[in-house]
Amino acid sequence: MDHDHVRDVDPAVADALEGELTRQEETLAMIASENHVSRAVLDAQGxxxxxxxxxxxxxARYYGGCTYADEVEQLAIDRAQELFGAEHVNVQPHSGTQANQAVYFAMLEPGDKILSLDLTHGGHLSHGHPANFVGQFYEVEQYEVxxxxxxxxxxxxxxxxxxxxxxIIVSGYSAYPREVEWERIQEVANDVDAYHLADIAHITGLVAAGxxxxxxxxxxxxxxxxxKTIRAGRGGIVMTDEEYADDIDSAVFPGGQGGPLMHNIAGKAVGFGEALEPKFQTYAEQTVANAVALGESLxxxxxxxxxxxxxxxLVLVDLRPSHPDTTGGxxxxxxxxxxxxxxxNTVPGETRSAFNPSGIRAGTPALTTRGFDEDDMREVADLIARVVDAPDDDSVIESVRSSVDELCAENPLYK
Structure with missing residues (x-):
């Protein structure tokens, strides 16, 4: 993978791009919302x-010359419908937050009420935090774990x-390590005559793989x-029944954004195609098995x-019982x-600031993409424990860094 054309025009940016690629190749990516896409997805997005x-x-475009844009977007839609069994799919949102925004704007009026999971208990900013547009436009109440x-x-x-x-009741999360009882929440929504929005941002790939x-x-x-777990082009998606299709499409465009990022939609189409292959289910199963092994070892x-x-x-670690003087930061x-x-990461019953919380969140999607299995994850857990037990010991940091180098060399990112 090279950046020769960038280097010819802008060496500073080329240096940063190559530095980032090296950083990814030589570190263990365990942020639960991150993954490594294939070269095919990278090519489509570029x-x-x-x-x-x-x-x-x-x-139904407002510009000419959209023959191939139409083909690519329809492929992304068709493949998402096949993956998820959804009646209607919109693949244009630029992010998961904008996908949520589309639902709110389509179905709610300013001042309407949203019930969602509290951020410190695993929810997401776009579910109702006061710093987000949701908390500013709507009245929000939050449930907890x-x-x-x-x-x-x-x-x-x-x-x-x-x-x-x-x-509307919002289910889903950014830091919750258990399955959600969708049907139970739907029953509650039916009882109070509310809509139900299920945000599967983190588990999109796990859901697609069954x-x-x-x-x-x-x-x-x-x-x-x-x-995230589905390894497609970066962005968001909305799925619904035909009953709400026109409302959602209008809320995405022109309601919330203008021109779609067609290169990202191409990445979505390629990634969804990859997810339809049998080996993707193996990947998803290994991702969960790796998280279980990581959690058990920790x-x-x-x-x-x-x-x-x-x-x-993902696993969510509360450091307070074992390391009361060590913050997540x-x-x-x-x-x-x-x-x-x-x-x-914040944890339920958080007693510190969200900027320096009491927990850490670790995910396995990216390491599983690199080929890590349960034995590797147990070794990674050991490395994490060694560092957290002695965060100020330079010799420990150096020793763990050496082990990380070996693991990365054994499981190269882009072979």
């Missing part, structure tokens, strides 16, 4: 479609729905990211996992120095 404006939808079990408190959700009377339960066909709307090292384990691609910084890249 294609000549970046030059094309294609406002509108296939067969049970701080003792780490599982969503569905009884509390039901009580809040009854008293708060939301217009290794995580699907809300498609249960929830009124399903949104997601297209680059537990063996004395770490406390929120909910006691995981059903998906401290751990993140020391681990990155050792070549392990994950993030500090």
């Amino acid at each position: 294609s000549a479609l970046t030059n094309k404006y294609a406002e509108g939808y296939p067969g 049970d701080t003792e079990t780490g599982y969503i408190d569905y009884d509390q959700l039901e009580r809040l729905a009854t008293t708060f009377d939301p217009d 290794v995580h339960s699907s809300p498609v066909g249960t929830a009124d709307f399903v949104t997601g990211s297209t680059h 537990t063996d090292h004395g770490f406390s996992l929120v909910s006691g384990g995981t059903d998906n691609h 401290d751990a993140e910084e020391a681990l990155e120095e050792a070549g392990i890249v994950l993030n500090g």
Whole structure:
């Protein structure tokens, strides 16, 4: 992989691009929302479609010259429909947040009510945080996980729905290690005459592969990211029934954004095509198996996992019981120095700032893409434990860095 054309024009940017590629090749990417796409997806996203404006939808554009843009977008739509069994799919949102925005703008009025999972309990900014547009345009109430079990408190959700009377209930998360009971939330939404938006941003690939339960066909709307566990072009997606198709399409364009990023949609089409291959299910199954192995090994090292384990691609570690003087930020910084890249994260019952929280979140999608298996993940857990046990010990950092180098060499990113 080279950047010769960039270097000819802009050496500074070429240096940064090559530095980033080297960083990815020589570190363990364990941020749960990150993954490594194939060369085919990279090529599609860097294609000549970046030059094309294609406002509108296939067969109904506001510009000429959209023959191939139409073909690519329709391929992305058709493949997503096959992957998820959705009646209607919109692949134009630039991100998962803009996919959520489309649903809100299509179905709600300013001041309407949203019931969603609290950010510190695993929710997402676009589900109702006051710093996000959602918290500014709508009235938001939030349910939580049970701080003792780490599982969503569905009884509390039901009580809040009854008293708060939301217009829409949002399910899904950014840091929740268990499966969501979509049907139970849908029943609550039906009881209070609310819409149900299921945000599967993190688990899009796991749902597509059938290794995580699907809300498609249960929830009124399903949104997601297209680059995390599914390894397609970076962006968002909205899925719904034909009943709401026109409303959603209008909320995406022209309601929330202008010209679609056709090169990203090409990346989505290629990635969805890859996900339709049998080997993608093997990948998704290994991703979950790796997360389980990572969680079990971290537990063996004395770490406390929120909910006691995981059903998906991530583990959430509460450092307070085992390392009360170490914050998530401290751990993140020391681990990155050792070549392990994950993030500090809030945990249920958080007592610190979100900028320097009490937990760390680690995911397995990217390492699984590189070929890591359960034995590798147990070694990675050991390396994480060594660093977090002695975050200020330079000799430990150096030793772990050496082990990371060996693991990266054994599992090259782009062979």
